[in-house]
Amino acid sequence: MQNERHDAIRRSVRHTYATIAEKATSVTDTADETRQAGAASSRCCSSDSGSSCCPGSGEMDTAESISMGLGYSQAQVMEIPQGANMGLGCGNPQAIASLKEGERVLDLGSGGGFDAFLAARQVGASGSVIGVDMTPEMVSKARANAASSNFDSVEFRLGEIEHLPVADATIDVILSNCVINLSPEKPQVFREAFRVLKRGGRLAISDVVATAPMPEAWRNDPALHSGCMSGATMIEDLEEMLRAAGFLSIRIQPKDESRAFIRTWAPGIRIEEIVVAATIEAVKP
Numbered sequence: 001m002q003n004e005r006h007d008a009i010r011r012s013v014r015h016t017y018a019t020i021a022e023k024a025t026s027v028t029d030t031a032d033e034t035r036q037a038g039a040a041s042s043r044c045c046s047s048d049s050g051s052s053c054c055p056g057s058g059e060m061d062t063a064e065s066i067s068m069g070l071g072y073s074q075a076q077v078m079e080i081p082q083g084a085n086m087g088l089g090c091g092n093p094q095a096i097a098s099l100k101e102g103e104r105v106l107d108l109g110s111g112g113g114f115d116a117f118l119a120a121r122q123v124g125a126s127g128s129v130i131g132v133d134m135t136p137e138m139v140s141k142a143r144a145n146a147a148s149s150n151f152d153s154v155e156f157r158l159g160e161i162e163h164l165p166v167a168d169a170t171i172d173v174i175l176s177n178c179v180i181n182l183s184p185e186k187p188q189v190f191r192e193a194f195r196v197l198k199r200g201g202r203l204a205i206s207d208v209v210a211t212a213p214m215p216e217a218w219r220n221d222p223a224l225h226s227g228c229m230s231g232a233t234m235i236e237d238l239e240e241m242l243r244a245a246g247f248l249s250i251r252i253q254p255k256d257e258s259r260a261f262i263r264t265w266a267p268g269i270r271i272e273e274i275v276v277a278a279t280i281e282a283v284k285p
Contacts, residue, residue: 006184009225010160013182014135016226020086021112021137063087067114069261070206071095080117081149083141090178090228090258090277091206094118098204102126103172106196108161108189109133109179113142113154119175120154130171131156132164162188166196176205178277181231186238190245197284203247205280208232208262209254212274227265232275247282254278 064077066087076094077085088111099105099122107116110131120129131154133139142156159165161176162185174193183189193203210232224230233241235252242250258277265271 009182009184009222009231010134012222013226017111017135018137020088021135021141067092076118079121080114081145081151084112084117084145085114086112088178089114089206090208090262091255091279093175093177093204093206093279094122096204096279096281097122097173097175097202099123099127099173104170105129106164106166106171106174107131108164108174108176108193109182110142110156111138113145113151113156115175115177116142116154116156117145117149117151119173120151123153125153127153129154130166132159132161132166134158134160162192164192164196168195169198171196172198172201174201174203174205176203176207178207178228180205181208181228181233182225183231186233187241187244190241190247194245194247194284199284201284203242203280203282207278207280208275209238209252209278210234210274211254211276214274218269218271218274224266224271229262229265229271229275235278238280242280242282246284248285249281249283251281252278 063085067077067085067089068074070089071092072094093115097119099119101124103123104127105119105123107119107129110116110133113131116129116131120127123129131142133142133156136158139156139158146154146156157165161179161183174197180186180189208228213234214230214232218224218230221230235254238252239250255277259272262275262277263272
């Protein structure tokens with residue numbers, strides 16, 4: 001029964017993000033296309049509370065302005081291939097990654113390649129970046145973005161973050177931006193992350209966490225799950241998952257200011273009182 005539920009969650013998430021990728025195929029997305037194909041499709045939901053599936057007050061924001069609101073600089077959002085940024089994150093993992101020249105980076109749930117391309121700029125020609133995404137449409141989009149801009153040190157692989165298509169102990173840094181919450185098997189995600197990291201390798205993750213127990217109606221709402229809300233885990237539970245996987249120097253820092261934009265993901269149901277964005281850091285000893 002649990003496996004069936006997990007499979008149903010994956011199918012729902014894959015369908016949602018396939019739709020987003022298909023609607024954002026143009027490398028010259030307009031503000032309307034980006035916001036409606038991205039944030040509206042992935043964040044909005046209908047629920048028992050009666051909220052309608054519609055964007056929040058920022059529905060006409062561009063992906064660039066959304067990302068700058070999440071902590072990316074204007075230079076960062078302008079230096080990557082057009083179409084790579086779909087404004088779907090909940091923070092900026094680059095800000096805590098401290099990437100160095102020559103490092104090998106893995107981006108979990110790489111989407112159109114936004115964070116992977118930014119990482120490639122930082123690790124340089126002597127480094128490399130792998131993006132993994134379970135949605136074929138997203139992988140195709142990211143590969144096209146890489147080819148159009150000659151990002152030779154970046155590759156995108158189709159796969160689930162619970163079963164990474166990456167060899168043991170080959171990665172220096174793992175990035176992820178608002179993706180791990182989508183997984184129905186988070187302990188397995190962290191075990192896989194631990195496996196592929198080198199000794200001394202580190203996690204630099206932006207994601208959402210829960211600060212209070214979530215009502216069952218929300219927890220079981222597929223739209224809220226695909227919208228990066230109902231899959232949020234309590235902070236103490238995340239810490240235990242990371243410790244059980246073998247990580248040390250665990251640091252989870254909630255960002256209370258994120259409640260303002262999370263409110264727009266599902267207007268009217270006050271989910272921002274329970275879900276908040278956070279940075280998650282840890283080290284493989």
